Amino acid sequence: MSRPSSLTPSPDVEVPGPHPSAPPPGTELGEHYDGCFGCGEELENGLRLRTRVGEGVSVDTEFVVGPGHQGAPGLAHGGLLSCAFDEALGALGYLLHQPAVTARLETDFKRPVPVGSTLFIHAWCTGVEGRKIYAKAVGRLNAPDGPVAVEAASLFVAVGFEHFMSNGRPEDVRRAMQNPDVVKAARAFEVNP
Numbered sequence: 001m002s003r004p005s006s007l008t009p010s011p012d013v014e015v016p017g018p019h020p021s022a023p024p025p026g027t028e029l030g031e032h033y034d035g036c037f038g039c040g041e042e043l044e045n046g047l048r049l050r051t052r053v054g055e056g057v058s059v060d061t062e063f064v065v066g067p068g069h070q071g072a073p074g075l076a077h078g079g080l081l082s083c084a085f086d087e088a089l090g091a092l093g094y095l096l097h098q099p100a101v102t103a104r105l106e107t108d109f110k111r112p113v114p115v116g117s118t119l120f121i122h123a124w125c126t127g128v129e130g131r132k133i134y135a136k137a138v139g140r141l142n143a144p145d146g147p148v149a150v151e152a153a154s155l156f157v158a159v160g161f162e163h164f165m166s167n168g169r170p171e172d173v174r175r176a177m178q179n180p181d182v183v184k185a186a187r188a189f190e191v192n193p
Ligand SMILES: CCCCCCCCCCCC(=O)SCCNC(=O)CCNC(=O)[C@H](O)C(C)(C)COP(=O)(O)OP(=O)(O)OC[C@H]1O[C@@H](n2cnc3c(N)ncnc32)[C@H](O)[C@@H]1OP(=O)(O)O
Pocket: 006, 032, 033, 086, 087, 090, 099, 100, 101, 102, 103, 104, 130, 131, 132, 155, 157, 159, 164, 176, 182
């Protein structure tokens, strides 16, 4: 697939391995924040996506498409499909031990995704250049080897935890920092929260 240059790393780019402290393949990553629309476990109307660590710097995420995710009747909304990809691609930062935010996300919708189906998303890092983290993802219908329904390419930019501390709404940041799991994650990334 041809891509705009801003989503394609240089040909000689380093494709990194996982950080030595990254969880091993098969590990299910919990929610990174309970208020996250993508992965928050208790969030009403959230996507509640579950993500497992794959080989190298890759993850597998499943999106069970329900009636609350419709755009056209009986079909998944494209924006929510993009959200699921954003979440899966964003999880790669955990394997690199690098907080990062989405700078660009391109999504190709190849096939309709009906309500009741499960989208099996596989995302992998294609290279890191300075603060720029490149990745791709593919979403298959109803099985890890099912027909391709959606493809995506992304550029995430590495940020320090101060990005979240100084830009987020203060009451939400304060509440998040009262959660020991968030504090633990920040410390694991060896950045002063
Ligand atoms: C507590 C729990 C935490 C939990 C943390 C987990 C969070 C995961 C959440 C899921 C993911 C999300 O939804 S994230 C939310 C949506 N995204 C955002 O809100 C990001 C908003 N944008 C920004 O804050 C900013 O624009 C940044 C950080 C992306 C970049 O700003 P910056 O830091 O000033 O860096 P800048 O110099 O501009 O860019 C660095 C390099 O990237 C390139 N670059 C930057 N943007 C782009 C772009 N759109 N397209 C192409 N290239 C770009 C630049 O050309 C440059 O290349 P070169 O000159 O070096 O070659």
